[in-house]
Amino acid sequence: MTSYQMLIDGQWVAARSGATLESVNPFTAQPWATVPRAGAEDVDLAVKAARKAFYSKAWRGLTATARGALLRKLGDLIAADADRLGTIETTDNGKLYAEMRGQCNYIPQWFYYFGGLADKIEGRVLPIDKPGVFNFTKQEPLGVIAAITPWNSPLLLAAWKLAPLLAAGNTVVWKPSEFSSVSALEFGKLFEQAGFPPGVVNIVTGFGAEVGEPLVTHPDVAKVAFTGGDKTGEHIYQLAARGIKHVTLELGGKSANIVFEDADMEAAVNGVVSGIFAATGQTCIAGSRALVHRSIHDEFVDKLLALAKTAKMGNPLELTTQVGPVTTRPQYEKVLQYIDIAKKEGAVCRLGGGPATRPECGAGWFVEPTIFTGVKPTMRIACEEVFGPVLSVIPFDTDDEAVEIANSTAYGLAAGVWTKSIKRALEMPDRLEAGMVWVNMYRAVSYMSPFGGYKRSGIGRESGMDAIHEYLQTKSVWIDVAGNTANPFVMR
Numbered sequence: 203m204t205s206y207q208m209l210i211d212g213q214w215v216a217a218r219s220g221a222t223l224e225s226v227n228p229f230t231a232q233p234w235a236t237v238p239r240a241g242a243e244d245v246d247l248a249v250k251a252a253r254k255a256f257y258s259k260a261w262r263g264l265t266a267t268a269r270g271a272l273l274r275k276l277g278d279l280i281a282a283d284a285d286r287l288g289t290i291e292t293t294d295n296g297k298l299y300a301e302m303r304g305q306c307n308y309i310p311q312w313f314y315y316f317g318g319l320a321d322k323i324e325g326r327v328l329p330i331d332k333p334g335v336f337n338f339t340k341q342e343p344l345g346v347i348a349a350i351t352p353w354n355s356p357l358l359l360a361a362w363k364l365a366p367l368l369a370a371g372n373t374v375v376w377k378p379s380e381f382s383s384v385s386a387l388e389f390g391k392l393f394e395q396a397g398f399p400p401g402v403v404n405i406v407t408g409f410g411a412e413v414g415e416p417l418v419t420h421p422d423v424a425k426v427a428f429t430g431g432d433k434t435g436e437h438i439y440q441l442a443a444r445g446i447k448h449v450t451l452e453l454g455g456k457s458a459n460i461v462f463e464d465a466d467m468e469a470a471v472n473g474v475v476s477g478i479f480a481a482t483g484q485t486c487i488a489g490s491r492a493l494v495h496r497s498i499h500d501e502f503v504d505k506l507l508a509l510a511k512t513a514k515m516g517n518p519l520e521l522t523t524q525v526g527p528v529t530t531r532p533q534y535e536k537v538l539q540y541i542d543i544a545k546k547e548g549a550v551c552r553l554g555g556g557p558a559t560r561p562e563c564g565a566g567w568f569v570e571p572t573i574f575t576g577v578k579p580t581m582r583i584a585c586e587e588v589f590g591p592v593l594s595v596i597p598f599d600t601d602d603e604a605v606e607i608a609n610s611t612a613y614g615l616a617a618g619v620w621t622k623s624i625k626r627a628l629e630m631p632d633r634l635e636a637g638m639v640w641v642n643m644y645r646a647v648s649y650m651s652p653f654g655g656y657k658r659s660g661i662g663r664e665s666g667m668d669a670i671h672e673y674l675q676t677k678s679v680w681i682d683v684a685g686n687t688a689n690p691f692v693m694r
């Protein structure tokens with residue numbers, strides 16, 4: 203068991219109470235590390251440190267170019283350490299090493315991209331309609347940001363927040379998930395090595411109620427940037443509203459992969475399998491509903507079953523494994539409950555449908571890749587986020603019906619469209635209520651392209667040029683250059 207400390211004001215410290223919590227390896231179901239179990243007192247220290255750093259000469263006095271250089275240096279350090287960080291992520295959250303290593307190797311791009319953007323944050327001079335007055339705008343950082351992240355892609359989702367918020371000149375208190383804090387703490391060491399001044403990045407570990415809530419409600423926090431479940435997001439939004447804080451919410455989804463009758467069948471089968479079984483379905487953009495045109499439904503399902511059956515389960519650290527365990531015991535139990543609900547609702551279980559007890563699954567929390575057909579759009583399995591390897595197949599007859607079903611859930615994170623028709627490829631993205639639409643592909647992300655949800659899937663966007671504006675506010679500056687004395691009782 204390795205024991206970790208957390209990062210407050212440039213110091214590696216235990217929780218003030220001395221309490222710790224265990225991080226459990228989902229493959230072995232055994233604890234492998236301990237991290238501090240912080241509380242409100244630790245949060246207060248971290249926010250104070252972040253506030254002090256925000257106003258410090260060491261951070262505020264840096265030119266935007268120098269700030270950008272720090273981010274790019276950090277990118278280099280992450281790149282050099284990516285494989286090791288990926289191994290830690292897999293040990294912590296049980297997702298495939300192939301995926302976590304890939305993510306960790308990609309993370310530097312966010313720091314290069316936003317590092318490059320740091321000195322391109324420009325204001326404007328306005329041709330103001332008042333003679334003798336000069337008016338310009340400035341883009342300024344917000345202050346202390348609370349970044350709260352989930353367990354499924356711990357470092358990638360943190361980088362989506364940290365890179366733009368630091369490029370914009372803010373400071374941060376980051377609370378990683380209690381299920382996957384170790385990689386965050388290892389990551390924290392790299393900020394130090396890159397030369398970020400103490401207090402600019404603080405990491406406080408612990409539970410949502412004990413660390414997350416005091417952080418969200420802290421009066422010195424200007425913005426909450428949250429990724430997690432929609433119910434937690436709703437609660438955080440309410441708490442943040444009391445302090446009139448800015449928020450970004452990246453929440454869950456129930457994304458539809460729509461397969462039209464003119465689709466390339468092999469590509470679509472491949473895309474639907476990747477959408478739901480990659481990452482064991484534990485991804486916000488999981489394509490958990492396959493909407494399939496009735497004329498190809500049976501052939502498509504046969505091919506889907508044939509491919510899904512070949513998925514190799516086992517130790518997520520092995521590069522040949524394709525489906526790993528579910529990350530946490532509560533999540534494992536939730537997935538199994540949804541499978542039971544679907545069976546009781548009358549959905550037909552065509553593959554899997556329970557815990558995986560193959561020898562290669564060891565003591566881990568494995569669920570068999572599960573496919574239901576005969577799913578009606580109103581069934582709970584078709585409306586609620588399962589966050590596991592469970593696919594609902596729903597037939598449709600017309601384009602209008604496909605759109606209606608796809609848009610019928612409370613969520614709006616992503617959608618996939620499989621077609622050879624250019625008309626559909628252009629028309630469907632217009633009609634689908636989703637922040638990301640992929641046509642003849644699925645599950646692609648980039649530091650350059652905005653990511654975020656419609657409806658209950660969230661507020662705000664991460665990645666891409668616009669993301670930096672989620673961490674900036676506009677100031678309008680007025681200067682009388684004519685020396686006019688105006689009527690004091692009338693607005694100018």
Ligand code: NAD
Binds near residue numbers: 359429589
């Ligand atoms: P979660 O909502 O349970 O927890 C997310 C984070 O919030 C954790 O750090 C947790 O400790 C913290 N938290 C919990 N209660 C809190 C409270 N009362 N106050 C403050 N913080 C609190 O989510 P999870 O189970 O860790 O992650 C899975 C969820 O995340 C899924 O719903 C998934 O769809 C969503 N997700 C969304 C995206 C996206 O970008 N849209 C990406 C990945 C995951």
